[in-house]
Amino acid sequence: MTAQATPIMQITDAIVEVKDLHLYYGDSEALRGITMSIPRKKVTALIGPSGCGKSTFIRCFNRMNDLIESIRISGEITIDDQDIYDNSVDVIELRRRVGMVFQKWNPFPKSIYENVIYGLRIAGVRDKNLLDETVEKSLKRAALWDEMKDRLHESAMGMSGGQMQRLCIARAIAVSPEIILMDEPCSALDPRSTSRIEELIRELQGDYTIIIVTHNMQQAARVSDFTAYFYIGELVEFGLTKRVFTSPVRKETEDYITGRFG
């Protein structure tokens, strides 16, 4: 028999390279030596049962885990060959390059306009034209412009959940990130809002590298190009989504995605 796929696929055009990444919360080892590449300008879905380390893993990419004192990390993560844990790295700049969208939308209690340009304001941008352009471009990209163009100066808190989540995506896009991390971005949304976010993810693919954590198998199958299956801090399988969901190599993956386990 030929053409048997390997459990961990090699990626030719990777933006992120992870080598032997270990992460400990105190004495507990949450990531147990992860080595994988994240394909550039593609959507990579991370799946696995709760507590398998997938959220912890993506939080390493923008050093969100730095905020937790008991954490120790070893191994290496490079973004375009730059070691992001090197002392010389500006974490603020890293977080501009690697944006994040959370499970529960978190707009600021400000206007829609101010939410979108928040990152630029922090960076000291004052050019009104540039700010206006950024708002329009980002809202269009997030499929919100038509709905919101006449309400830009109203509070973001009056939007629906799905709209707020798209606003958070617009806010992430506004600072021109290379990578967007999404941690269960649809788990609190109804099916219609979910499908709008999913469409948006498909549209952003090609311009941004997107890494999405999801508990919804069908969502991973629908939106991603690549799928990684994590289990108890280990990467079990990583490959093309269309293959993983039709012919997974590892039995553990099969059992998880078919709902026999986890």
Added chain:
Amino acid sequence: MIQSLAVEREKLKQRLLQLGSEVENNLIKAEKALINFDPKLAAEIVSADVGIDDLEISVEEKCMQIFARHQPVAGDLRFVVTVLKINNDLERIGDLAAKIADRILLLARKEYVPFSSQQTAQFPEQFRQMFAESIKMVKMSLDSFVDMDADLAYKVRLWDDQVDEAKKAIRVQIEAIIQSDSSQQQYLGMLLSVSRSLERIADHATHIAEDVIYMLQGLIVRHVTEGRGRMGG
């Protein structure tokens, strides 16, 4: 949800096997009807084919329901897709058995006296072989599905060549008889058509075996020789 998909899978499998056994029965009857030139048995085959068609539709509906309700993936997905494809092949095999029966009925209406009773030519022995091998291939392919036996499925593919050889031998023999005794043309033409139907039945059995290989190994082996395949998806 998890348990109910397993239950649905089992029900679907049983329904497909019921279809398989009715198709096999009709094939066995077709052999008897031909060799004994028995129009009454041939008529039975044709009427049983209606039930086969109904079963085929019910298997397809069941597959659709599973897709809609469970969105199967991985092994479950390959299972349901395989059932859907085997279902088609079985229905086609059923049609071909009915087509053989139709030929017998057609000749009976013309009050044709089969050549075996005229003793002008031997009933080609390869027919028994072709029937035996085709029926065996159908049975083996379904067994490979039930027992999840990829080795058996690969064996079915090898048998197909023998059926093709038998069909060629029959054609050569029949053409020779037609040349020496053109009065037998109509009956011999029917036998040629039957041999083509049997060859196609063997082809469908081969498709079933190939689908079983895909279900078990995720390998698409159609259009590929030497038992090599490529990953599906």
